[in-house]
Amino acid sequence: MNVVVCLKQVPGTTQVKIDPETNTLIRQGIENIINPFDTYAIEEGVRLRERFGGKVTAISMGPPQAETALKEAISLGADEGILLSDPAFAGADTWATSCTLFMALRKLEKYDLIICGRQTLDGDTGQVGPQLAEMLALPFIAYVSQIEEVADGEMRVRRMVEDGYEIMESSLPTVLTVVKEINTPRLPSLRGIARSKSASIPVWGVEELNADPDKVGLSGSFTRVVRIFSPQRVCRGEIFQGDVEDQVDCLISRLKDDGFL
Amino acid sequence: MMGSYKGKGMGNEDYSGIWVFAEQRNGQIKNVAYELLGRARELADALGVELSAVCFGHEVDDVNGLIAHGVDKIYLVDSAELGDNQEDLLTQQLVELVQQHRPEILLAGATALGRAFIPRVAAALPTGLSADCTDLDIDADKRLLLQTKPTFGGNILAVITCPEARPQMATVRPHVFSLHETDGSRKGEIIKVDFKRERYTSRTKLVEFVAEVAETVKIEEADVIVAGGRGLEKAENFEMIQELASVMGGAVGATRVAVDEGWLAYPHQIGQTGKTVCPRLYIAVGISGALQHVVGMQTSECIVAINDDPHAPIFEVATYGIVGDLFQVVPLLIEKLKKR
Ligand SMILES: Cc1cc2nc3c(=O)[nH]c(=O)nc-3n(C[C@H](O)[C@H](O)[C@H](O)COP(=O)(O)OP(=O)(O)OC[C@H]3O[C@@H](n4cnc5c(N)ncnc54)[C@H](O)[C@@H]3O)c2cc1C
Ligand SMILES: Nc1ncnc2c1ncn2[C@@H]1O[C@H](COP(=O)(O)O)[C@@H](O)[C@H]1O
Numbered sequence: 001m002n003v004v005v006c007l008k009q010v011p012g013t014t015q016v017k018i019d020p021e022t023n024t025l026i027r028q029g030i031e032n033i034i035n036p037f038d039t040y041a042i043e044e045g046v047r048l049r050e051r052f053g054g055k056v057t058a059i060s061m062g063p064p065q066a067e068t069a070l071k072e073a074i075s076l077g078a079d080e081g082i083l084l085s086d087p088a089f090a091g092a093d094t095w096a097t098s099c100t101l102f103m104a105l106r107k108l109e110k111y112d113l114i115i116c117g118r119q120t121l122d123g124d125t126g127q128v129g130p131q132l133a134e135m136l137a138l139p140f141i142a143y144v145s146q147i148e149e150v151a152d153g154e155m156r157v158r159r160m161v162e163d164g165y166e167i168m169e170s171s172l173p174t175v176l177t178v179v180k181e182i183n184t185p186r187l188p189s190l191r192g193i194a195r196s197k198s199a200s201i202p203v204w205g206v207e208e209l210n211a212d213p214d215k216v217g218l219s220g221s222f223t224r225v226v227r228i229f230s231p232q233r234v235c236r237g238e239i240f241q242g243d244v245e246d247q248v249d250c251l252i253s254r255l256k257d258d259g260f261l
Numbered sequence: 262m263m264g265s266y267k268g269k270g271m272g273n274e275d276y277s278g279i280w281v282f283a284e285q286r287n288g289q290i291k292n293v294a295y296e297l298l299g300r301a302r303e304l305a306d307a308l309g310v311e312l313s314a315v316c317f318g319h320e321v322d323d324v325n326g327l328i329a330h331g332v333d334k335i336y337l338v339d340s341a342e343l344g345d346n347q348e349d350l351l352t353q354q355l356v357e358l359v360q361q362h363r364p365e366i367l368l369a370g371a372t373a374l375g376r377a378f379i380p381r382v383a384a385a386l387p388t389g390l391s392a393d394c395t396d397l398d399i400d401a402d403k404r405l406l407l408q409t410k411p412t413f414g415g416n417i418l419a420v421i422t423c424p425e426a427r428p429q430m431a432t433v434r435p436h437v438f439s440l441h442e443t444d445g446s447r448k449g450e451i452i453k454v455d456f457k458r459e460r461y462t463s464r465t466k467l468v469e470f471v472a473e474v475a476e477t478v479k480i481e482e483a484d485v486i487v488a489g490g491r492g493l494e495k496a497e498n499f500e501m502i503q504e505l506a507s508v509m510g511g512a513v514g515a516t517r518v519a520v521d522e523g524w525l526a527y528p529h530q531i532g533q534t535g536k537t538v539c540p541r542l543y544i545a546v547g548i549s550g551a552l553q554h555v556v557g558m559q560t561s562e563c564i565v566a567i568n569d570d571p572h573a574p575i576f577e578v579a580t581y582g583i584v585g586d587l588f589q590v591v592p593l594l595i596e597k598l599k600k601r
Contacts, residue, residue, distance in 0.1 A: 014414035014533070015552070025417070094380070095387060124412045125392035126376055131384035139464035140348070142377035156468070161373050162481060164473035170465040180534065181527070222389030226407070227420040231559075239571075239582040247583045248593050251565065252601075254581055258563060260485070260509075260542050261601070 001052035001150065002111045003045040005078065006101055006132070007038035007060050009069035010122045018230055025228070034069045037117030039076070040178050043185040044147065045115055046077035052150065055079040057108065061089055061100050067201050074196040075188035086205030091218030094123070098131035100216050103209040105136060112172045113155075118143065118179050126177065133175035141168050145181040273404075275363055276427040278311040279304060282355070282369035282379070283327060283335075285318040286346070292440075292482060293370030295330050297433055299441035300397055301368055302331030304406070307399045310365070315358060317351055319344035328449035331441070335449065336362075340456035345470075348378040349463040356385045358454065364428050366406050368397070371432035372481075383430050389423035390430040395437045395560060406431065414533045415556035435481060436539035437560065473528065480529065485511025485542045488531060488558070489519055492547015492568065492587055496524040501591050502546060508598045514538065516554050532557035547587050550575025567591065 012033040017026050034042075045056040058073035060066050061084035070081030084104050092100065105114070114136075116129035126142075133140035145165065146158040156169045160179055188196075206213060214220060238254075240247040255261045279301050283294040298314065305312040313334040314327045319341050327335055338354055351374075359367060359382070367382075369375040371393040383390035395418070396409035406429040408421045423429040480486060487506040489499055499513070506513045515525040517532060531538055533553040543561035548554060550566070550573055558564070559578050566579035567590050576582045583590055 011413075014416050014556070016413050016417060018417065093389065094392075095384060095389065098384060122413060124410070124414070125380075127380035127383075127390060127392055130377060130380040134352070134381040134384040140377075140381065141465055143373060161470075163479060164471050166470050167468040168465050169468055174465075222387070222426045223391060223421050223423050225419050226422050229418055229420075230416065231411075231418050237576060237579050237582060239576065239584060244585055244589050244593060247585060248590060248597055251581055251583060251594070252597055255542070255563075255565075260563065261598075 001048055001054040001113065003048055003056045004105065004108065004111045004114045005041045005045045005056060005058045006114065006116045006128065007041065007058055007069060007073060008035045008120050009060065009062050009066040010035045010120055014121060018228060023228065032065065034072055035117055035120045037119060037180065039185040040180055040182050041115040041117050042073050042076050042078060043183045044178055047183065057082060059101065059104060060084065061097055070201050071196040071199060074199050075192040076186065077192060081199065081201045083201050083203045085203050088206050088213055089217045091221060092216065093221035093223045094125050094127040094131055095222055096216055096220035098128050098135055099220060101132050102135040103211050104204060107209065114173065114175045116177045118177050129175060129177040139170035139174045141170060141174065142177045144176045144178045273427050276365040278313060278364045279366040280313045280315055280364040283314040283316040284370055284372060284374055285316065285321045288318060288321050290321060291370060291372065293372060293435040295440055296438040297368050297370060298330040298332060300438040304397060304399050307401055308404060313364065315355065317343045317354060324451065328447050329443035329445050332449050335451045336454055337451055338454045338456050342458055343456065345467055346374055347463050347467065349465060350461050352378050352381045352385065353461040355382050359386060359428060367428040367430045369432050371434045375432045379430065379432050388426035388428060388430055391421040392432050394431045394433045397431065397433065415559065434539060480512045480514055480538055481536060483512035483540050485509045486514045486538055486540045487511055487544045487546065488514030488548060489546045490516040490548035491518040493519065493524065499524050505591060505595050508595055516548050545575050546591060548575055549573045550578060
């Protein structure tokens with residue numbers, strides 16, 4: 001069973017600040033990590049390979065330093081990594097990102113499953129998985145919390161919905177997004193770390209992908225970010241005074257005035 | 262599957278009107294659809310265009326009622342096969358309707374369903390889409406939808422536009438827009454669309470649905486949430502939280518600590534790695550207000566904090582605060598509320 005895992009390198013914190021002068025995110029001094037949700041995707045891919053054989057290919061679009069994330073994926077059990085990197089890919093929105101991944105998958109030979117994370121920390125969209133599936137014209141299942149069965153080119157999974165879960169079936173290849181309930185990612189093994197050190201990560205750019213430059217990066221993006229800002233916390237807070245009884249009375253009367261009671 | 266190419270074919274002036282996807286589950290239209298319609302009506306008026314709802318399902322209750330919420334037209338696709346929201350069918354049917362009728366804006370709730378299939382609609386058309394927006398506005402001169410969405414777990418907000426492709430698409434977080442008053446005298450039109458099943462393929466199969474959260478109120482949809490944290494100390498003390506929640510007609514939430522301790526099941530966890538909620542009233546009991554928790558509830562309309570540490574960060578986001586021992590405050594609050 002050949003599994004492709006899509007992962008993104010993201011800043012390792014959500015406490016990012018905006019540079020008031022340039023109006024862009026301050027990324028300096030922030031360590032980059034594998035998007036936490038994607039670590040569940042890697043782990044699930046590795047578990048499937050352990051059960052069924054085959055290989056796990058980790059693939060990421062990003063700047064040259066995203067190679068680190070792919071090497072880390074190898075230390076966690078992936079067999080190989082492919083970096084999609086080209087100055088022309090910069091500024092991609094989810095459509096252009098999905099399109100770049102789509103072109104890379106077209107180039108890969110045989111795969112049975114593509115696993116994405118639920119969403120990224122920095123984009124927070126959760127759109128790349130479904131959009132990639134649509135472009136590949138493959139079945140898509142979101143929020144998978146358990147892979148129940150894989151046999152004869154079919155799979156059965158459990159996926160979370162708001163009020164419970166659904167058992168879904170589809171034929172392979174399929175695109176999945178996974179949630180954190182699906183597994184507990186392992187730590188890198190010594191063998192994995194050794195393998196990742198010696199691994200070479202091929203880099204595919206516009207040329208290797210035979211990409212239409214109009215479909216990647218900023219020029220392939222339909223959306224534009226026109227402004228970023230930090231949310232203003234309206235602190236109209238009121239701390240009640242007095243003994244417990246007074247405080248509780250005060251709270252009840254405010255809630256009443258505000259129409260909550 | 263990739264559709265026609267951006268910038269070619271239709272000009273933007275060929276696209277007009279706002280559409281809202283009126284999601285149903287078990288034949289009931291979800292609240293988020295009504296919330297969206299309230300705001301979408303204002304946006305449609307700002308642009309001087311029609312507002313339409315698109316509803317897919319089987320024998321959906323009170324489709325007519327959408328008109329009172331500000332809708333001019335309803336595209337209703339009724340078929341037994343659409344009742345359980347098979348995403349493949351929804352995707353293909355919506356793409357087809359959009360290509361036929363060309364709305365300039367298409368909005369949907371950022372629900373589990375919306376976030377799973379709306380991206381596919383955008384990819385197939387193709388056009389831009391922003392996810393999980395918390396505000397929408399119109400730049401009337403440029404006729405652009407201004408889509409505000411949180412990133413980095415809510416620490417940064419971004420305003421996004423889709424300058425060229427149409428429709429401009431966004432999924433919108435439930436509860437960010439309040440319900441508007443309905444107007445029963447409004448006139449509107451229901452357009453019944455024939456569902457041509459044979460034209461579409463479904464690549465996945467729903468075998469079974471298992472209901473799990475045995476709550477009377479689901480936390481994403483609750484107007485009131487009472488949440489507890491480490492301050493509760495043990496599972497039995499959550500009975501107090503449960504009681505306060507039922508007195509207030511609300512649902513129970515928890516911090517990750519409370520969930521990790523096993524005091525409450527995971528579906529109750531609120532925050533960065535749990536659920537994002539936006540109730541009208543959020544009562545935080547024995548919760549410190551760690552950022553990872555706050556990002557999941559900070560857009561609540563009113564936040565009440567009960568904590569014995571006056572320096573707890575939860576007071577920074579609270580509308581009302583009681584500095585005190587929760588084991589005194591909460592029982593008294595329950596008692597007084599019950600007497601009312
Ligand atoms: C990557 C990551 C993701 C995370 N995701 C989440 C998430 O999704 N949701 C989440 O909630 N957390 C999350 N966390 C954990 C988060 O950082 C905090 O640890 C957690 O929210 C703290 O929970 P708490 O407020 O219940 O506990 P504490 O921080 O221990 O706070 C307990 C509070 O109760 C008060 N208290 C104690 N006794 C009483 C009493 N008798 N009366 C009144 N007050 C009392 C104390 O003063 C204190 O302020 C995440 C952390 C990480 C690193
Ligand atoms: N640049 C990227 N390279 C590879 N995979 C990505 C990239 N961006 C997003 N993904 C995948 O798509 C998922 C959803 O991302 P997003 O739509 O950005 O929230 C992530 O969890 C990844 O699995």
